[in-house]
Amino acid sequence: MAAGLRCGAVRICARSKPAPAAPRMATYLEARPAVTVAAVVALLSAALVLFGPPLNSVMQGAFSLHSAHPTEAMEDALPLVRAIVPTLTGEKHKGQAGRIGIVGGCREYTGAPYFAAISALKVGADLSHVFCAIEAAPVIKSYSPELIVHPVLDSPHWEQEVKAWLPRLHALVVGPGLGRDHYMLENVEGILEAAKTRDIPVVIDADGLWLVTERPALVLGYQKAILTPNHMEFSRLHQAVLSGPVDIADTHGSVLRLSRALGNVTMVLKGEHDLISDGQQVLECSLEGSGRRCGGQGDLLAGALGVMAHWAFLAGAEKTNGSRPLLLAALGACSLTRQCNRQAFQKHGRSMTTSDMIAEVGAAFRELFEA
Ligand SMILES: *[C@@H]1O[C@H](CO)[C@@H](O)[C@H](O)[C@H]1NC(C)=O
Numbered sequence: 001m002a003a004g005l006r007c008g009a010v011r012i013c014a015r016s017k018p019a020p021a022a023p024r025m026a027t028y029l030e031a032r033p034a035v036t037v038a039a040v041v042a043l044l045s046a047a048l049v050l051f052g053p054p055l056n057s058v059m060q061g062a063f064s065l066h067s068a069h070p071t072e073a074m075e076d077a078l079p080l081v082r083a084i085v086p087t088l089t090g091e092k093h094k095g096q097a098g099r100i101g102i103v104g105g106c107r108e109y110t111g112a113p114y115f116a117a118i119s120a121l122k123v124g125a126d127l128s129h130v131f132c133a134i135e136a137a138p139v140i141k142s143y144s145p146e147l148i149v150h151p152v153l154d155s156p157h158w159e160q161e162v163k164a165w166l167p168r169l170h171a172l173v174v175g176p177g178l179g180r181d182h183y184m185l186e187n188v189e190g191i192l193e194a195a196k197t198r199d200i201p202v203v204i205d206a207d208g209l210w211l212v213t214e215r216p217a218l219v220l221g222y223q224k225a226i227l228t229p230n231h232m233e234f235s236r237l238h239q240a241v242l243s244g245p246v247d248i249a250d251t252h253g254s255v256l257r258l259s260r261a262l263g264n265v266t267m268v269l270k271g272e273h274d275l276i277s278d279g280q281q282v283l284e285c286s287l288e289g290s291g292r293r294c295g296g297q298g299d300l301l302a303g304a305l306g307v308m309a310h311w312a313f314l315a316g317a318e319k320t321n322g323s324r325p326l327l328l329a330a331l332g333a334c335s336l337t338r339q340c341n342r343q344a345f346q347k348h349g350r351s352m353t354t355s356d357m358i359a360e361v362g363a364a365f366r367e368l369f370e371a
């Protein structure tokens, strides 16, 4: 165990040597000869036509690439996401709507974990915890009295502390402001393993994706993992896992193949349109946002997704009506982020920042899910 971790740390350190990723994945692909790119491409078109996807036809129409009226059809799809939003009743005790843990925050980056954690609260989580580097903790605490901040990621006692809290958490968001310090990343590997053992949904973003690119086995086959890469992160991960570049003429196919190659983990490729896949189908979320993108928008998405992933599993099969819980969660979080962007842009135009978007979460949520 210790040797394995050390091994990982060495690879993580070796930033000047990008080569090791390829041989490692080559081994993985050899071990699974069925997953060849050609076969998947062939299966993809056939599968989408032949097999009734688990998501109902309304959702399918709303988010497929071929939908002629994505915005109009989106209206029909929203009830499915609405169904997973827990009702607010007096009987609930604190914690039922979600206790979310954000793993990230280091000396250089304190904004990202704050944005993710406060977004989770504003979307509806009861409590938001941040597990960060010792130095980052006082800074993050000073942004908000509403967050619970644990200075543990680079502490020798990280394991006891994180493992004491983990059983109380409903979802983890790993990566915002994490940085690439090898000692911290080594500890984060341990946290990921512990979360998997407890079957907790894990959203992986930013430098968490960098870690997964180095060590894809960390998420391989974990059905409650959701990866949220931007195009750059996606192409690095694609290169590492599938040993080749993204087919830019077929981004949908690339998202599906990468999800499948990682054992059907949920993939959310953020972009002009967000592409979401669970290895079986690809959904597109193209709710109108604005032309303005600000640093930190991805943290809002990640925090919202952490909460919604918990809700989606909590809702149960009756409410999700045959849809995959994480697809609904991803659609919900992507839609919400875009709606926040749009509303904030209407008020602030070019000067819009992520804080302005976060201020819109309540109104955007009502507009989309409570109207
Ligand atoms: C649930 O799924 C069935 C079968 O796909 C469909 O007929 C029905 O309309 C769906 N219900 C809701 C509320 O989406």
Ligand SMILES: *[C@@H]1O[C@H](CO)[C@@H](O)[C@H](O)[C@H]1NC(C)=O
Pocket (backbone or CB within 6 Å): 221, 260, 263, 264, 279, 280
């Ligand atoms: C992923 O999903 C595809 C399509 O449903 C299925 O054929 C494949 O066996 C799944 N892979 C894993 C590892 O579950």
